[in-house]
């Protein structure tokens with residue numbers, strides 16, 4: 001698989017050019033409103049003094065970092081605000097590859113393709129651990145695959161694309177595997193607010209110097225266009241403490257700083273948004289998951305009902321998840337999904353559907369008709 005060329009846009013462009021109405025279930029852009037506090041923060045920013053239109057601290061606005069640190073129960077110095085989780089993952093992975101001896105990145109298969117693409121362009125080798133039938137990584141399989149060659153292990157929970165959620169015990173095991181192999185666990189937790197199982201555990205709970213947790217507000221506040229994320233690095237005074245300074249420097253050399261208006265608005269939203277906002281978002285998605293999985297059943301598909309996140313992977317009888325078949329589904333059924341082969345070998349026969357569209361019911365009917 002060529003992970004260096006992102007494939008999402010290829011399918012989105014095909015769907016956009018189609019000669020018919022298509023329900024877009026390709027991209028992971030939330031279709032609901034951000035919290036009101038976010039819009040308030042933006043409105044107020046427009047009237048701020050010119051001094052507030054200048055560079056923020058490179059590591060991020062202090063009040064935003066403090067809010068993040070309090071939520072994650074870590075010292076504020078460990079938090080770097082980044083240009084989305086994308087940059088947070090980049091800083092963590094490059095830092096791990098530089099700091100630790102091996103040159104291998106251990107990834108799940110299926111994989112969020114940007115991790116593999118990044119490992120490739122950084123010149124690292126990649127090793128993939130296939131998930132179990134239920135879409136989950138078995139810590140024992142990860143332990144067996146890890147070696148002194150491994151310098152970075154990336155885990156994503158709730159998972160894109162399988163919907164798996166790992167609890168604190170599984171996370172502690174992944175952290176222990178990183179420690180035992182002198183490697184870094186990068187735990188991408190961008191979908192942490194979308195846990196329907198109640199089991200989600202953050203890797204930070206393992207309290208390990210071999211963990212970097214990455215996250216962002218792209219999904220939890222429905223603002224993928226704002227580009228505000230963060231990484232929590234191990235404390236500077238402890239083992240692997242140099243990862244933090246390395247990341248600060250790289251972040252500054254690449255970006256100078258992040259976007260100040262976006263950080264101000266996120267900061268306001270965090271202070272003013274009630275837990276009910278996040279609970280509403282979860283309920284909306286759970287309703288969609290119910291309906292969509294019901295239709296998959298009717299269509300005779302195999303699937304894992306997601307424990308978290310936005311995505312459902314499904315395998316239809318005699319219809320592997322190749323690009324050709326996904327294009328056929330766009331043209332003939334009017335539903336756009338992502339080919340499983342874009343995520344690796346183990347789910348190459350599957351198709352991933354993103355439930356971030358109000359038209360989930362319609363898509364479900366179309367699929368049931370097409371395969372029925």
Ligand SMILES: Cc1ncc(COP(=O)(O)O)c(C=O)c1O
Nearest residue numbers: 028084085086112160216218229
């Ligand atoms: C697992 C995962 N990590 C990171 C990202 C990118 O997040 P951000 O928009 O914060 O860069 C995505 C986006 O879909 C994702 O699915």
